[in-house]
Amino acid sequence: MNKIIRFFPLVLVFALVFVLYRGLSLNPQDMPSALVGKAMPDFSLSTLGDSNKVVTKADLLGDIVLLNVWATWCPTCKYEHPYLLELATDPQLKDQVTLYGINYKDERLPAQQWLTHYKDPYQFSIFDDEGLLGVKLGVFGAPETFVIDHHGIIRKRFAGAIDVRVWRKEFEPLIKQLIIEKQQGK
Amino acid sequence: MPNKVLFIFVMIFTTFFAVNMTQASPVETFEFQDDVTKVRFQALSKELRCPKCQNQNLADSNSTVASALRLDLYNLLIQGKADTEIIDLMVGRYGEFVLYRPRVSSITYILWFGPALLILIGVIVVIVILRKKSITNEVLALNAEQKTKLKQLLADDIAVNSTSKSALEQVDKE
Numbered sequence: 001m002n003k004i005i006r007f008f009p010l011v012l013v014f015a016l017v018f019v020l021y022r023g024l025s026l027n028p029q030d031m032p033s034a035l036v037g038k039a040m041p042d043f044s045l046s047t048l049g050d051s052n053k054v055v056t057k058a059d060l061l062g063d064i065v066l067l068n069v070w071a072t073w074c075p076t077c078k079y080e081h082p083y084l085l086e087l088a089t090d091p092q093l094k095d096q097v098t099l100y101g102i103n104y105k106d107e108r109l110p111a112q113q114w115l116t117h118y119k120d121p122y123q124f125s126i127f128d129d130e131g132l133l134g135v136k137l138g139v140f141g142a143p144e145t146f147v148i149d150h151h152g153i154i155r156k157r158f159a160g161a162i163d164v165r166v167w168r169k170e171f172e173p174l175i176k177q178l179i180i181e182k183q184q185g186k
Numbered sequence: 187m188p189n190k191v192l193f194i195f196v197m198i199f200t201t202f203f204a205v206n207m208t209q210a211s212p213v214e215t216f217e218f219q220d221d222v223t224k225v226r227f228q229a230l231s232k233e234l235r236c237p238k239c240q241n242q243n244l245a246d247s248n249s250t251v252a253s254a255l256r257l258d259l260y261n262l263l264i265q266g267k268a269d270t271e272i273i274d275l276m277v278g279r280y281g282e283f284v285l286y287r288p289r290v291s292s293i294t295y296i297l298w299f300g301p302a303l304l305i306l307i308g309v310i311v312v313i314v315i316l317r318k319k320s321i322t323n324e325v326l327a328l329n330a331e332q333k334t335k336l337k338q339l340l341a342d343d344i345a346v347n348s349t350s351k352s353a354l355e356q357v358d359k360e
Contacts, residue, residue, distance in 0.1 A: 028240055035278075035279060131250065131251065131253070134251070135254050137279070139251065140237045141238050141251055
């Protein structure tokens with residue numbers, strides 16, 4: 001009994017080393033979204049293209065929605081932009097999934113110019129210059145992409161750029177599942 | 187010598203400025219209708235963590251998301267929301283992570299009670315060790331049979347060694 005107790009501190013140290021070592025390999029930025037499974041929050045903001053046109057939550061709902069948070073100050077957004085264009089024109093996805101943008105903490109004119117220059121993949125972009133819709137969505141930065149189902153429930157939040165690999169791994173299975181759910185009228 | 191004094195003065199002054207510069211906080215001006223709301227705003231922005239820059243609170247951070255959160259916090263206060271409501275709302279959006287002082291729940295038990303538990307274990311270990319020591323003292327004490335044998339040995343030895351006499355008296359006393 002005494003001999004076993006003598007090894008107790010050693011075991012404790014090894015347990016601590018294991019826990020701390022595991023902690024080193026975790027990504028502190030990788031956090032689960034608190035909003036998955038909750039309804040898309042209400043908002044009322046103008047579109048990027050037209051400061052007089054007000055859009056609300058109702059304008060987004062009905063389809064399966066990809067909501068992409070972007071800004072001109074965000075270099076990673078530039079990187080993912082070509083792939084978003086590809087997604088928007090994909091013949092298989094075009095009728096199933098609608099892509100909207102949130103122009104996050106940005107200025108209207110440079111953002112409009114960006115879309116003219118790099119082409120516009122979005123149905124429309126919500127102009128969220130104060131970032132308050134972003135805050136309601138629990139946005140950390142840009143780019144981020146949300147998947148919203150046809151009932152207006154947030155099903156996924158993805159932080160970072162989307163490319164082919166990310167799309168196949170993170171989005172495609174969920175989108176397929178949502179299309180089936182929608183067809184079955186769930 | 188005067189050079190050294192000058193050097194020290196320069197050092198002290200530059201340190202003073204350096205400290206002041208690092209304390210520069212983000213510039214935004216919010217107008218509050220009363221001082222209570224202002225104090226609540228300051229307290230909450232210190233209590234809430236910036237999601238992007240994880241080691242800073244909202245009051246410290248310059249990041250875009252922190253400035254958006256400060257504005258949101260201001261709006262919520264102006265709308266007359268209570269502190270607990272605001273905290274709940276923020277946790278609802280960003281998760282428990284947004285709080286610098288995590289709330290007591292099943293996943294934070296180890297955080298809240300771990301240190302107290304460790305102290306308790308330490309105290310128990312110390313008590314056990316101390317008690318073990320007093321037991322060994324008792325075990326070391328001689329029983330009646332051992333005492334008579336010791337007396338016998340010492341009595342035999344008195345003839346050759348005079349110091350054994352005082353030792354024998356000692357054993358008798360005990």
